Amino acid sequence: MFPAAFDYRAPASLAEAVDILRQRGEEAKVMAGGQSLIPLLKLRFSQPALVVDIGHLPNLAGISRSNGHLSIGALTKHAAVESSTELKTVCPILPEAAHWIADPLIRNQGTVGGSICHADPSGDWGAVMLALGADFVARSESGERVIHGADFFQGPFTTALRADEVLTEIRIPVAAHSGGAYNKLERKVGDFATVAVAVQVELNGDRVARAGIGLTAVADRNLKATDAEKALTGKPPTDEVIAEAARLAAAAAEPKSDIRGSSEYKKDVVRVFVQRGLKTAVARAREGK
């Protein structure tokens, strides 16, 4: 299989990239690692007139900390997140989730930003970023724009990014006494999730100060389980409170029955994973991770 013909540009700078997109954004697709886009091109689900390869742009890959948040460059490879010893301490949900994305070879080339912009409802990063309350930083010729995670995912393979914008950075708030977990059910290594659940909690003494829950593969987009989050906020994370949050998250999920399982089954996996994830997350938050 090979893609339909397209023009190819590999800009040397971000300024050049956004200039190309200002002129031809509507007919272009931005490519980072290409691990989502190239399969789409090969299957001809996507036939852009122009592919703008930003994979070579400098300064868009890497993980850093500043002003109470973690910054992940859009071109950071999944493998770099997976192997980051700093993240294992600061934000263990990130390497934990990275480990379950596709397979090691794809993780060597695929990028966090590319995966997020691809916005596959079965994608892992979207759910993780919703749980973490991340912001997405987009750049266009008119400047920088910050899009809150909850506003970013608008539907299957559809985001709030405009055709003239490039995602440059993901900003994740990091709080003390917080912890997270990512639980994913997949039929085999490399498969998309049957169901996956990202959970992040911040504790204030014995109570939950903030809870984030993101769901993978159970709706037309990565879903933020807001009712479940509210049911946790301000309460001590007892078994009963956690069970109620898990019930609410399962109720919010709208999975389709398919080869990976029935809708009822997937909803129940959401319930179990929210429960399991919250217990891990609370334990990690108490350890100060």
Place this chain on the structure above:
Amino acid sequence: MKVTLKVNGAEHTGDVEPRVLLVDFIRTNLRLTGTHIGCDTSGCGACTVLVDGTPLKSCTLLAVQVSGRSITTVEGLAAGAGMSPIQTGFHEEHGLQCGFCTPGMMLVGTALLEHNPNPTDEEIRWAISGNICRCTGYMNIVKAIQHAAAINAAAAKAPAAEAVAAGGGK
């Protein structure tokens, strides 16, 4: 578009459409057919090559995307007439049956041992989890990679030939 690649140490240039996949460039333009096309959907790893030492799936890369980079294919593993440790491992441990997945498995194994010279069986299994052996010969593939690790370890311990020639290292 012009593509320049260093493949197994030799520089190659080609003029290809942007849509040409790296695997097709390697097989068709360079006539290096040791890199296989299996599933063609980035699931099986038969097309694995090393790009600057990192194993990637060449069916899911454009040739133009990796222009300027250094590629190692299975043809680049052997040092002259001799086999590389990973090749010896696959030979000694019966690490292949039909052989279709073998180039990818050997390249992934080579890259693994490069940064983890003494892997556990579990680590090897994770490393090859993007490569499918349709004959299900995984047990021997793991043994083959362990065999290569042992060869490397023995070579590291052995005194250098120059040291022996100089009368040392006995």
